[in-house]
Amino acid sequence: MKKIAIIGGTGEQGTGLALRWAIAGHEIYIGSREESKACEVADDLKLICIDTACSLLEIERSDIEAIKEKVPEAKIFGFDNLEAANRADIVVISVPYSHLIPTMSSIKESLTEEKIVVSVVVPLSNAVGGKATTIIHPWEGSAAEVIKSIVPENVHVISAFQNVSAERLSDLSNPVECDILVCGGQKDKRKEIMKLVQDIPGLRAIDAGLLHNSRIIEPLTALLIGMNIRYKVKEGMGIRFTHLPE
Ligand SMILES: NC(=O)c1ccc[n+]([C@@H]2O[C@H](COP(=O)([O-])OP(=O)(O)OC[C@H]3O[C@@H](n4cnc5c(N)ncnc54)[C@H](OP(=O)(O)O)[C@@H]3O)[C@@H](O)[C@H]2O)c1
Structure with missing residues (x-):
């Protein structure tokens, strides 16, 4: 069981990850600029977890006794971003690229050596008034490397x-069904995050090497967004790699 903070965890990507990891048994700290918003979202996500468990176990939502007995309580809590990061072993950064630097500055003091920081950020051009089908090029090479340049060495x-x-x-109600490219950090830390990937049904983690490979991985999202529009896939396409040794 890991303690995972999701900075910007009130947003779309953060809530999706929070739900999946809470169901896998991890303890989740939703982070927000406003603690009250984080708490509201955490409560909503807990209810979604209960509903999901009820429908899987075929328990009536009104049967409080059966729920108490058979449905494990999801461990999802709300805090301001700094407090969420303080409490966690793993700190996931899930804010739009345009807000990345002020957000990192606001939590930097909590980022001590033993923590792992995970970037899900994509520097889409829409963050600066452009299109979501193109990216901007951070000076450091990628959004993940911007984060690396801010956190302690x-x-x-x-x-x-x-x-x-x-x-x-x-x-x-469905497995996610795609591959997740994981890069950066020492190999053992990368493996820890790859394990978190595999905790989500349908996802397969692939070791993509050093952090600078994020320069290749982040722009793939802009490509996927364009393809989603072209093929009218509202829920979003994913990527699968073939012929990978077991
Ligand atoms: N959505 C996707 O399908 C998807 C897929 C892959 C990767 N990503 C990446 O994941 C990251 C999060 O995406 P998202 O769709 O979840 O974003 P989002 O919903 O637009 O925003 C996430 C959170 O960021 C915080 N935020 C908003 N404005 C802010 C500001 N001015 N300063 C500081 N924080 C601010 C908000 O939290 P509070 O108001 O609670 O502070 C918000 O709930 C992005 O970098 C995105 O590129 C998204």
């Missing part, structure tokens, strides 16, 4: 989950 930064849609993550 010995904090591991891992890049993952950029190419999976929030809508697929939030659809708890």
Whole structure:
């Protein structure tokens, strides 16, 4: 069981990840600029987890005794971003690129050596008034490397989950069905995050090496968004790699 903070966890991608990891048994700290908003979202997500468990176990939603007995309580809590990051082992950054630097500055003091920071951020051009089908090029190379340039030197930064849609993550009635490229950090830290990927039904983690590969992985999301529009796939396409050794 991991303690996972999701900074910007009130948004689409953050809530999808929170639901999936809470169902897998992890303890989730939803982070927001406003603690009250984080608490509201955390309560809503807990209810979604109960509903999902009830329909799986065929329990009536009104049968409070059966729920108490058979449905494990999802561990989802709301905090302001700094407090969420303080409490966690793993800190997931899930804010639009335009707000990345002020958000990182607001939590930087909590990021100590033993924590792993995970970037799901994509520097889409719509963050600065352009199109979501193109990206902007951060000076550091990628959004994940912007994060790496801000955190203390010995904090591991891992890049993952950029190419999976929030809508697929939030659809708890179906497995997500795509591959997640994971890069950055030391190999053992990367493996820890790959395990978190595999905790989500349908996702397969692929070790994509060093953090600078995020420069290739992040722009794939802009490509996917364009293809979603062209093929009218509202819920979002995913990527699968073939012929990977077991
Ligand atoms: N949505 C997807 O399908 C998807 C897929 C892959 C990757 N991503 C990436 O994941 C990240 C989050 O995406 P999202 O769709 O979840 O974004 P979002 O819903 O637009 O925003 C996420 C959260 O960021 C916080 N935020 C908004 N404005 C802010 C500001 N001015 N300063 C600081 N924080 C602010 C908000 O939290 P509070 O108001 O509670 O502080 C908001 O709930 C993005 O970088 C995106 O590119 C998204």
